[in-house]
Amino acid sequence: xxxxxxxxxxxxIYRAENKKAAKQDARRRTIVRWQEEWMNSDKAAxxxxxxxxxxxxxDRKYGSxxxxxxxxxxxxxxxxxxxxxxxxxxxxxxxxxxxxxxxDHTVFNCQQWVEKRIGVANLQVNxxxxxxxxxxxxxxxxxxx
Numbered sequence: 001x002x003x004x005x006x007x008x009x010x011x012x013i014y015r016a017e018n019k020k021a022a023k024q025d026a027r028r029r030t031i032v033r034w035q036e037e038w039m040n041s042d043k044a045a046x047x048x049x050x051x052x053x054x055x056x057x058x059d060r061k062y063g064s065x066x067x068x069x070x071x072x073x074x075x076x077x078x079x080x081x082x083x084x085x086x087x088x089x090x091x092x093x094x095x096x097x098x099x100x101x102x103x104d105h106t107v108f109n110c111q112q113w114v115e116k117r118i119g120v121a122n123l124q125v126n127x128x129x130x131x132x133x134x135x136x137x138x139x140x141x142x143x144x145x
Contacts, residue, residue: 005034009027010026052131079105079106123140
């Protein structure tokens with residue numbers, strides 16, 4: 001949660017007479033404001049494409065992020081397009097197949113990773129639904145992650 005929203009949330013709770021009710025109301029209001037800001041941002045386009053709804057993502061009861069999931073979610077890391085843009089490598093092509101090496105290519109298309117994708121093939125994931133499918137169940141989360 002962005003710090004400015006947390007500050008407002010805690011202030012709202014602090015000033016309320018009924019702390020328990022205020023806590024739930026404050027959280028709901030925070031999610032609504034955060035969602036509005038999220039959808040109107042010109043930053044993190046890849047992440048916004050994946051995580052369309054903030055509420056289900058932050059309120060999930062299972063699943064934690066790790067190094068690899070974070071790289072996928074932000075589109076940064078060991079993807080040649082990003083590494084070239086950061087001046088770390090000279091080429092932006094996939095080491096395995098020569099295609100443009102984006103996060104989308106690596107996760108969904110590169111033939112090198114077909115065997116890893118077989119376990120999630122029946123879930124029919126793509127950039128538009130992968131997070132929604134992960135949030136459906138812990139089993140899905142574990143398979144996809």
